[in-house]
Structure formats: C-alpha cells, structure tokens
Amino acid sequence: MKVKSYKAGSVGEVELDVAPFGEKILYRTLKDAVVMHMANQRQGTVNTRGRSEVKGTNKKPYKQKHTGRARAGDIKSPIWRGGGTVFGPKPRDYSYHMPVKARRVALRSAIAGKIADGELVVADLGDWSEPSSKSARKVLADLGSPRRACVVITDRNENLYKSFRNFPLVSVRTAAELCTFDVVNGGIIIAEQGAMDALAARVGAKKAKAAESDS
Structure with missing residues (x-):
C-alpha cells in the first residue's frame, strides 16, 4: 500500500507493507488501552x-x-x-495492566487507523549530529505544520529528541517504547522506515509465526 513519505524536504509516496498491522480496528480495545495508560499516569x-x-x-x-x-x-x-x-x-x-496480547492488538489497531486516515508519514530524517530546532521546524513545516505530531525513530537519538522537544504537542518515541496512547493522541505519525519495520515485527510477530506454522 502507498503511504505518504518525506525525504530531503520533499513529500511523496512510498510502498509500505501494511499486512502486519491488519485492516480491522478494534475500537473497544483501543479505548481500554488508552484508559489504562491514563490511569497509570495518575499519582x-x-x-x-x-x-x-x-x-x-x-x-x-x-x-x-x-x-x-x-x-x-x-x-x-x-x-x-x-x-x-x-x-x-x-x-x-490507580495503575493496572492489560494482558500483553491485548496491548499488542491495541497498538496494531491504532497504527492501522492512522494508515487508513492517511496520517502516517514514512520519513527519512537523516543524521542529526547536533540538536537543531531549525531543522525540526523545517520538517514540520514541509509536512504542513501539523498541530500534533509523534516522531517515531528506530533507536534513541538524543540530538533528535532535543530538536523536537521545544515544540508543543510534538513528542519523540522509539519504536520499542511506542504505546497506543502515543499513536492515538499523537496526531500525525512521522516514522522512520526502520521504526516501521520494528513495529511490524513487534505487533505482527504472532500472526507471522502462525502463518509460517500453517504453511
């Protein structure tokens, strides 16, 4: 499936394998995951x-x-x-925890919803040798200056984090720490290709293993 892409200041389209994220959106499971996250934040x-x-x-x-x-x-x-x-x-x-499988399904549904709504951008953010709010502002401006954004990166990058943290309602997460609340509340999702591959392996692993066993 073709989704939005961003590279070197230009916005286009790129092919993305969306099979690991499925097509069905389980809204009840999504809500349960979001409520759980908010409850766990209560002091x-x-x-x-x-x-x-x-x-x-x-x-x-x-x-x-x-x-x-x-x-x-x-x-x-x-x-x-x-x-x-x-x-x-x-x-x-106030904290409690949903089963791991339910949390995985909720994250998969959240990503599938962003893909269906056209709010996922596969971006090549390049190398960030030092913090630069100017470069971060340019990325957001090229993508239409979204009110909310969640930048999903493959590995932790302190320079990239410091570049985006000054912008209100813009968050930076690694693929390993991304949760359902981040996706649902994040507005447009700006993800690196490596991060999407890691998320596909994270939320679609069980389904892929089942398919291999059936074959």
Missing part, C-alpha cells in the same frame, strides 16, 4: 484528613442537655466547620 497522592486526624481537642464543647442546641461530642465533627472529611480520598494506586 494517587491526594489526601484528606478524617475526624481522627484533624487537629483539635476531644473535649465536649458544651453540656449535653438544656442548651437548646443539638448535642455535640467534639469540634472535630464532620458537620462542624474545620472538622474532618467523611469518606474523603486517600492515597492509592
């Missing part, structure tokens, strides 16, 4: 003080009877101003 450090944790005396504020007021045990009661919080949030861990 869970919020804390409220209960009745036993609020500073104050345990002395009865006034006598029980013959005051015309409702009886009160202490000033730390939740119904009093400055009192404790009832059933308030406490520090907790």
Whole structure:
C-alpha cells in the first residue's frame, strides 16, 4: 500500500507493507488501552484528613442537655466547620495492566487507523549530529505544520529528541517504547522506515509465526 513519505524536504509516496498491522480496528480495545495508560499516569497522592486526624481537642464543647442546641461530642465533627472529611480520598494506586496480547492488538489497531486516515508519514530524517530546532521546524513545516505530531525513530537519538522537544504537542518515541496512547493522541505519525519495520515485527510477530506454522 502507498503511504505518504518525506525525504530531503520533499513529500511523496512510498510502498509500505501494511499486512502486519491488519485492516480491522478494534475500537473497544483501543479505548481500554488508552484508559489504562491514563490511569497509570495518575499519582494517587491526594489526601484528606478524617475526624481522627484533624487537629483539635476531644473535649465536649458544651453540656449535653438544656442548651437548646443539638448535642455535640467534639469540634472535630464532620458537620462542624474545620472538622474532618467523611469518606474523603486517600492515597492509592490507580495503575493496572492489560494482558500483553491485548496491548499488542491495541497498538496494531491504532497504527492501522492512522494508515487508513492517511496520517502516517514514512520519513527519512537523516543524521542529526547536533540538536537543531531549525531543522525540526523545517520538517514540520514541509509536512504542513501539523498541530500534533509523534516522531517515531528506530533507536534513541538524543540530538533528535532535543530538536523536537521545544515544540508543543510534538513528542519523540522509539519504536520499542511506542504505546497506543502515543499513536492515538499523537496526531500525525512521522516514522522512520526502520521504526516501521520494528513495529511490524513487534505487533505482527504472532500472526507471522502462525502463518509460517500453517504453511
């Protein structure tokens, strides 16, 4: 299948084997993977003080009877101003994990969706001997200055990362660390050919092995 390509400042088309990414998009699995990622980012450090944790005396504020007021045990009661919080949030861990196979299927569906929507660009980014925001800006400008972009590279490249990190809503990921959330939330995907090959091996490995065993 032909997809967008970018090389030396010119935008064209290049043949890409999309078989490893399939054609079916599993939206429910996509949503589950995105929700899992967002839950795992929660710090869970919020804390409220209960009745036993609020500073104050345990002395009865006034006598029980013959005051015309409702009886009160202490000033730390939740119904009093400055009192404790009832059933308030406490520090907790929100993280959980989907099965590895489900995460692989979700990433495969996300990439297939980007290919179907024409939001995948196979790019030859060249060598980055030093950080250059000017060069990064030119790459984005040649591709239409997308509002969001996710640059997927084959191997970690500190110079390339430093070149793109100053642009808002532009992220840089290696093929090994790319997740479903990065693809879905990344806008246009700018990927190196080596990164696409690595992703094909990563998300399509099980299917390829099954095909070989059937043959």
